[in-house]
C-alpha cells in the first residue's frame with residue numbers, strides 16, 4: 001500500500017501574496033469550492049490577523065467547505081493565533097499553521113531574537129494553538145537557510161509541544177533538489193520524535209526549482225506538499241499543484257505515494273484562479289497551458305496518430321481537457337493534414353489531390369500563424385486562392401454614409417456579366433450596409449462565416465486588407481480585398497468571394513442564375 005501524500009493548497013494564502021492577486025471574500029469562496037471539488041486535503045484560506053476582510057474570508061471558507069481541512073496562518077504571537085483559532089471555528093476540520101523564522105539572518109536581522117528565544121516562542125505558539133485545535137502545523141521559516149542542528153532542536157521541541165505537521169519552507173527558493181532532499185533525510189533520521197508528525201515541504205520558485213525540490217522532499221520522506229494552483233505565490237511563486245500532483249501520479253514507479261486529488265478538476269481550477277486574479281497562464285505551462293497537449297510538428301503528429309504514447313506521457317482528459325489537440329501549422333505533415341480533413345468530413349479521391357492541397361496548405365502556413373479548420377476546408381474546396389478567371393461580378397462604385405443618430409447607408413454599383421446594377425441598403429454599420437446592398441443584387445444564399453480587416457502598415461492611411469469567408473452548401477471560399485478605404489476593401493473582398501462561389505457553380509451548372 002502506498003503512503004498518502006497530503007496536498008495542502010495555499011493559493012488563497014501564499015498565492016494571494018503575489019503582488020496584484022488579492023482576492024475578495026466571494027472570490028476566495030469560489031476558489032475554495034473548486035479546491036474542495038479537486039479534493040485537496042487542506043486549504044490554507046488566509047492569514048486571519050492580516051485584516052478584518054481576510055479574517056472573514058477564512059471564516060466564510062471554513063463554514064462553506066466541508067470536505068477539506070481549513071487552515072489559517074498565524075505568526076507566533078497571541079493575537080494572530082487567537083484570530084486564526086476563531087476564524088477556523090466553523091470548519092468540520094480546522095488547522096492552525098503557526099511559524100517563526102529559524103535562519104541566523106532572519107533571527108538576528110528581522111526578529112531580533114536569540115535562538116533560545118525563538119525555541120521558547122515556537123513552543124509557546126504551538127501550545128497556544130493547541131488550545132483551539134488538535135491539528136497544529138509548525139513552520140521554521142527559512143528552514144532552507146537554517147543550521148541543521150538548530151532546526152532539529154526547534155522541531156523536536158515543537159513536536160513535544162503538540163505540533164502534528166512540521167512544514168519545512170525553502171522560503172527564498174535558495175535550495176537545489178539534492179540538498180533539499182538531503183535535508184529531509186537528515187531531519188527524519190536525527191529528530192528522535194520525527195515519527196510523531198507528518199513532514200511537509202513548502203518551496204518557492206526563485207530559481208525555478210520549487211517543483212523539483214518538492215519532489216526531492218517526497219523521495220526523502222515528506223508526506224505533505226504545500227502548493228498553489230498555477231504556481232501562484234510570493235515573488236516567483238510556489239510549487240505548482242498541477243505539476244507536483246501529476247508528477248507523482250505519472251511516475252508511480254519512482255514515488256511511493258498516492259494523492260486523493262481528482263485530477264480531472266485541475267484545468268477548471270487553473271482557469272478559475274487565472275480569471276479571478278487576472279494572471280494569464282503561459283501557453284507552454286505544464287499541464288494547464290494551452291499548448292500542454294497540442295502537437296504541431298508533423299513527426300510528432302504522425303507518431304501520436306499511430307500510437308498516442310509516442311509523444312504523450314499523460315492523457316489530456318485526465319487533467320480536464322476535452323482531448324489532445326493537433327495544431328495545423330507550417331511544421332505539420334501530410335498524415336495530420338489528411339486526418340484532420342477526414343475528421344471534417346473531407347476525403348481526397350487521389351494521392352495527387354492530397355499532395356496538391358497539402359502544397360497549398362504549406363504555402364498558406366508560411367504566411368499565416370494559425371490555420372483554422374475553415375482555412376483547411378477552404379484550401380480543399382477553394383483551390384484558386386486569389387483570382388477568378390472570368391469574374392461575373394465587379395465593383396464599379398461605392399458610396400457610403402454614416403452620421404450620428406442616423407442609420408448608416410451604402411449605395412453600391414456593380415457590373416454583373418457586363419451589365420451595371422445599383423442598390424441602396426442600410427445596416428448596423430457601413431460595412432454591413434454595403435454587404436446588404438450587394439446581397440440584394442446577387443441573392444447568393446451564402447452565409448458569412450468570417451470578416452476581418454488588418455492594416456498592411458501602421459497609420460490611418462494604411463491599406464486595409466480584408467478577408468471574407470462565405471459558405472454555401474458545404475463549400476467554403478475565402479475572398480480578399482485591399483484598399484486604403486476599409487469599406488471599399490470590404491466590398492472588394494465580398495465580391496471576390498462571390499466570384500469564387502459562382503466560378504465553381506458555373507463549372508458545375510453552366511446556366512446558374514445570377
Ligand SMILES: CC(=O)SCCNC(=O)CCNC(=O)[C@H](O)C(C)(C)COP(=O)(O)OP(=O)(O)OC[C@H]1O[C@@H](n2cnc3c(N)ncnc32)[C@H](O)[C@@H]1OP(=O)(O)O
Pocket residue numbers: 014017047049050051074075076077099100101110111112141171234
Ligand atoms: C514567509 C511568509 O510568507 S510569512 C507570511 C507573510 N504574509 C504576510 O505578511 C501577509 C500578512 N501580513 C500582515 O498583514 C502584516 O504584516 C501583519 C498584520 C501580520 C503584521 O503587521 P504589523 O504589525 O504592522 O508588522 P509588520 O508587518 O510591519 O512587521 C512584522 C512584525 O512581525 C514580526 N514577525 C515576523 N514574523 C514573525 C513570526 N513568525 N512570529 C512573531 N513575530 C514575527 C517582525 O519581527 C515584525 O515585528 P516588529 O514590528 O516588532 O519589528
Ligand SMILES: CC(C)C(=O)C(=O)O
Pocket residue numbers: 014099139141142167169170171172202204
Ligand atoms: C509561512 C511559511 C510557510 C511561508 O510561507 C514561507 O516560509 O515561505
